[in-house]
Amino acid sequence: MTTRDNGAGECPDEINTPLLDIIRRPSDVKNLSQDDLGQLAKELRKTIIATASVNGGHLAPHLGVVELAIALHYIFDTERDALIWDVGHQSYAHKLLTGRADRFQSIRQKGGLSGYPRISESPYDAFGVGHSSTSISAALGMAVARDRSNGTRKVVSVIGDGAMTGGMAWEALAHAGHIGTDMLVILNDNEMSISKNVGALSAYFSRLITGGLYTRARQDINGLLKQMLGPHLSRAAQRVEHSVKGLITPGTVFEEFGFKYVGPVDGHDLDTLIDCFSNLKNVRGPVFFHCVTQKGKGYEYAEQDPCTYHGVRAFDIETGRFVGGGATPTPSFTDAFTETMIDAFEKDNRVVGITAAMSTGTGLCALEQRHPDRIFDVGICEQHAVTFAAGLAISGQKPVCAIYSTFLQRGYDQLIHDVCLQNLPVVFAIDRAGTVGEDSPTQQGAFDLSFLRLVPNITVLAPRDHVDLRFMFEWALKQDSPVAVRYARGKAPLIGPEEGRDITRGELLREGTDAVIFGVGPCLAAALEAAEALQEEGVSVGVADARFVKPLDAELMDKLAGKPILTVEENTVKGGLGSAVLEYYQQTNRLHDTRVLSIGFPDAFIDHATREEQLADLGLDATGIAASVRALLGAPAHNRVN
Numbered sequence: 001m002t003t004r005d006n007g008a009g010e011c012p013d014e015i016n017t018p019l020l021d022i023i024r025r026p027s028d029v030k031n032l033s034q035d036d037l038g039q040l041a042k043e044l045r046k047t048i049i050a051t052a053s054v055n056g057g058h059l060a061p062h063l064g065v066v067e068l069a070i071a072l073h074y075i076f077d078t079e080r081d082a083l084i085w086d087v088g089h090q091s092y093a094h095k096l097l098t099g100r101a102d103r104f105q106s107i108r109q110k111g112g113l114s115g116y117p118r119i120s121e122s123p124y125d126a127f128g129v130g131h132s133s134t135s136i137s138a139a140l141g142m143a144v145a146r147d148r149s150n151g152t153r154k155v156v157s158v159i160g161d162g163a164m165t166g167g168m169a170w171e172a173l174a175h176a177g178h179i180g181t182d183m184l185v186i187l188n189d190n191e192m193s194i195s196k197n198v199g200a201l202s203a204y205f206s207r208l209i210t211g212g213l214y215t216r217a218r219q220d221i222n223g224l225l226k227q228m229l230g231p232h233l234s235r236a237a238q239r240v241e242h243s244v245k246g247l248i249t250p251g252t253v254f255e256e257f258g259f260k261y262v263g264p265v266d267g268h269d270l271d272t273l274i275d276c277f278s279n280l281k282n283v284r285g286p287v288f289f290h291c292v293t294q295k296g297k298g299y300e301y302a303e304q305d306p307c308t309y310h311g312v313r314a315f316d317i318e319t320g321r322f323v324g325g326g327a328t329p330t331p332s333f334t335d336a337f338t339e340t341m342i343d344a345f346e347k348d349n350r351v352v353g354i355t356a357a358m359s360t361g362t363g364l365c366a367l368e369q370r371h372p373d374r375i376f377d378v379g380i381c382e383q384h385a386v387t388f389a390a391g392l393a394i395s396g397q398k399p400v401c402a403i404y405s406t407f408l409q410r411g412y413d414q415l416i417h418d419v420c421l422q423n424l425p426v427v428f429a430i431d432r433a434g435t436v437g438e439d440s441p442t443q444q445g446a447f448d449l450s451f452l453r454l455v456p457n458i459t460v461l462a463p464r465d466h467v468d469l470r471f472m473f474e475w476a477l478k479q480d481s482p483v484a485v486r487y488a489r490g491k492a493p494l495i496g497p498e499e500g501r502d503i504t505r506g507e508l509l510r511e512g513t514d515a516v517i518f519g520v521g522p523c524l525a526a527a528l529e530a531a532e533a534l535q536e537e538g539v540s541v542g543v544a545d546a547r548f549v550k551p552l553d554a555e556l557m558d559k560l561a562g563k564p565i566l567t568v569e570e571n572t573v574k575g576g577l578g579s580a581v582l583e584y585y586q587q588t589n590r591l592h593d594t595r596v597l598s599i600g601f602p603d604a605f606i607d608h609a610t611r612e613e614q615l616a617d618l619g620l621d622a623t624g625i626a627a628s629v630r631a632l633l634g635a636p637a638h639n640r641v642n
């Protein structure tokens with residue numbers, strides 16, 4: 001495999017991958033001798049590290065499941081059997097073993113392979129993923145479909161201990177135990193979510209690993225194996241019995257759910273995994289296989305700090321140092337949120353923060369260290385996070401619930417039913433709203449303005465820069481009703497002067513007589529640039545910041561009425577800011593003299609690319625916005641900004 005410059009000034013060494021080079025499809029893995037598999041694992045790790053060092057993205061999760069992926073493809077017939085990776089942020093080894101090694105360097109780049117399993121990308125990606133805790137439900141659906149058609153396909157899901165904290169996984173386990181059909185659920189337990197896994201479940205897994213229950217189980221291990229595999233234990237099963245510490249542990253919660261629990265086993269021991277899977281593949285009924293892995297395995301920096309190396313930008317392999325992105329004076333929206341929260345925590349003891357296993361990404365981790373008793377990491381449990389916030393709010397606390405736009409989709413009913421219906425003062429800090437770049441369509445923040453705007457009682461705000469963000473949270477924490485502040489990924493440079501802002505209303509940033517661009521968020525910088533370019537063409541275009549997507553600033557709306565208006569937002573155009581503007585002018589009878597054109601995300605899922613590429617493709621950069629203004633004004637199409 002060849003490698004490319006990672007920006008560290010030197011190329012990673014040429015990688016020699018003789019075994020990986022001959023694997024074109026999963027059945028090629030089966031043709032290798034078991035003795036070769038350790039070498040294959042090394043080649044996979046080298047390839048994953050080299051590619052992540054250039055393309056960025058997830059790293060430590062992929063490194064932890066290399067042996068697991070090899071053993072699964074070695075034993076199961078994955079050209080036919082279904083293999084479902086929960087979240088999918090650990091699927092690179094699987095991708096490399098299923099005919100995608102030649103395109104692997106394109107991963108996460110525009111037009112290249114996705115960082116997550118995707119059914120449109122490969123027949124070996126059995127189910128599309130990105131959000132956590134879905135794999136057992138999907139696997140059960142496939143298992144039942146198999147049964148209904150008298151099929152023989154095996155169904156296997158691989159789920160992390162972090163993803164197991166999600167309620168949906170337990171709903172699926174309960175259902176699967178009830179149905180009792182054949183399926184294998186593999187728990188990849190590395191004791192980490194993105195940061196250290198939290199909660200009673202994590203403690204329970206630790207107890208299983210350290211062997212409290214194991215001692216009891218060991219006495220009856222032969223009987224249990226016979227029960228599972230029939231009276232004639234295979235030679236392999238006998239080997240398993242000897243090689244696996246605490247192979248079967250009755251009395252676990254999984255047994256109570258109707259699963260046969262097997263484990264814990266060393267998830268890096270290929271021979272043991274192969275023995276186990278050879279046997280478990282023929283066990284009837286649902287099986288829960290618990291293996292223990294090390295996140296970041298095989299790359300010392302990731303082993304030492306799996307949280308930092310969970311997801312990376314380009315880095316130098318030798319030193320582990322990240323390339324570029326050093327300290328700049330411009331804070332990101334997330335940085336500004338952290339700073340604002342630090343102040344809010346100092347000023348008011350009732351303010352508390354909630355994260356669903358994303359304390360680093362949301363910026364709450366800085367507070368976790370200062371105020372450990374006031375930051376609640378609830379696990380990957382967005383639904384619980386929102387209703388937990390409602391409980392806090394109804395009891396006089398001031399909860400700030402920090403959840404990425406895409407993951408808040410999980411907590412939507414709770415937001416409507418528990419927070420907004422009761423008009424409770426929960427503040428939602430909705431990060432990664434808009435395009436998020438190289439992650440898959442599953443992670444783009446495309447819908448929040450639309451799904452929030454239709455809920456009664458909630459106020460929806462979108463800061464254009466870090467100064468607005470700060471004011472907005474200060475304002476939000478003073479309200480006695482729900483408030484959502486949604487902001488984009490990345491830097492939040494100043495747009496317009498810092499002084500004289502009144503964030504309780506919209507703002508006209510630039511006067512113009514021919515048309516006005518009415519937008520929210522950081523794309524207002526592109527709007528101002530477009531207006532400047534149009535000015536040079538003799539077209540006078542104003543720019544206004546809505547700030548409030550719900551309710552709109554009526555005074556500003558009335559002022560703008562009568563002019564052609566281009567609405568601009570990083571959200572699907574359906575139901576977002578543009579829809580709000582149309583509704584407003586419809587209700588105030590101004591549609592007859594106010595032409596409105598809306599741009600934003602189309603009625604399609606947004607593919608991965610850099611954020612800049614995505615915005616340009618969506619027509620949300622300065623060039624695209626200027627072109628839309630011309631279209632609004634009916635100008636000829638050849639009249640373009642360069």
Ligand SMILES: Cc1ncc(C[n+]2csc(CCOP(=O)(O)OP(=O)(O)O)c2C)c(N)n1
Pocket residue numbers: 061064087089090130131132159160161162163164190192193194295356357358380382407410
């Ligand atoms: C619903 C949802 N919320 C949050 C996330 C963000 N997220 C991605 S991976 C991850 C941690 C998963 O931990 P685990 O399943 O243990 O896998 P590991 O990374 O340890 O291999 C989180 C919280 C997500 N993908 N889906």
